[in-house]
Amino acid sequence: MKKFQELDEEKKSRILEAALLEFAEEGYEKASTNNIVKQAGIGKGMLFYYFKNKKQLYHYLVEYSLTIMQEEYMSEIDISETDFIERMKEVTRLKWEVYVKHPAVFRFASTFFLSDMDELPERLKEQYASLQENGYALIYKDIDYTLFREDVSSEKLFQIIQYFLGGYEERLRIELKQQLIQLSDFDSYVKEFFEYLDVLKVTFYKEERQ
Amino acid sequence: MKKFQELDEEKKSRILEAALLEFAEEGYEKASTNNIVKQAGIGKGMLFYYFKNKKQLYHYLVEYSLTIMQEEYMSEIDISETDFIERMKEVTRLKWEVYVKHPAVFRFASTFFLSDMDELPERLKEQYASLQENGYALIYKDIDYTLFREDVSSEKLFQIIQYFLGGYEERLRIELKQQLIQLSDFDSYVKEFFEYLDVLKVTFYKEERQ
């Protein structure tokens, strides 16, 4: 595994990408090391020269992904913005930016979050728990609920926005999978997405006094 | 396959359920006939006595599911309701009702809708296309857009509701998978869901004159 770290970046990322995608699409059990080496363009032997077995490779990918998610996504969010919708704009924009930069990491992480972590080493469990905490704070910390209109439950408005975000992202994911969207179109999707959030501001927030 | 139709209902539905769930969870290629017979509690030979091979079984399941979705779901919706939110209440309530009644069919159908249909016999393709058309009409036909407030694009409001529906359903699906919800709780989820839609009525529709 030390050997792997010392490879040149290009080869390292070819292997990482192949492995991340294979585990993301098939899950741990069904992921095939044969597919990984084929996709990475290396011999079968090398994978087990770099990593002692399938499980260790998987753990390496988990750590790698958690680290990227923390450093390039979570820690970049401006938590001083108390306007929920504005903060969600920033969260989503950054999320998509990471997606464009590290698509394989992102897809691996999404499926990893849904799998069960029972067999992970303690260190990785802790790293994951800390990431979850940060994610929670990202959404709930220091939000100014007084911006919401008062004639309906602000809790419900808050939830509706979150369900909307989930639904919008799911549609994007599906269209990406079916290749209806190119990664290069993301800017225009961010723009459209912001328009939706501005509509929600008009309808969910108090009317502005001027 | 004629032989299969003549089985007593209990055995038939045991086999159908086992097969639907296996295909739903694994997809066509990876679904295992061994698992199906084990789950259904029949000998391996019987499956190939009733159906000539895996593919024919799959086609039978597709037809069976499409028929149920059409007859017990699509055709039951009251398309004369022009209030979009009210119609979505009805659509969703019925959808969940079918889910409770035929969970295996529903899960099979959901994954089937996302798979590619290239290899299906023409007859099934047509049946599927007709179902899609009906589904489209369910959402778009005769909707009264004048109910929406006029200070923001009603097209966007319309879309937001749909994304919200998708997001809400996805969360339900996940919680069901993780067994956080029992099927018997569905009534209270319908109630909560209707409350959300009523909030959307207040915020997205014109203020009522009285």
Next chain:
DNA sequence: ACTCCTTTAGACCACCCCGGTCAACAAGAA
């Protein structure tokens, strides 16, 4: 009791893919 037909189970087939090993070899340094 005997026959005949239908229904049933599961051992078995050839095949494919799995994670992991290992002998052989290539490249380069000393």
Next chain:
DNA sequence: TTCTTGTTGACCGGGGTGGTCTAAAGGAGT
């Protein structure tokens, strides 16, 4: 030349695949 390091892919035992087939059980008619 020798030693070290990097690299390959054939190969291993194990296990799962869709599908077949034998042999037995069940039941109806005589």
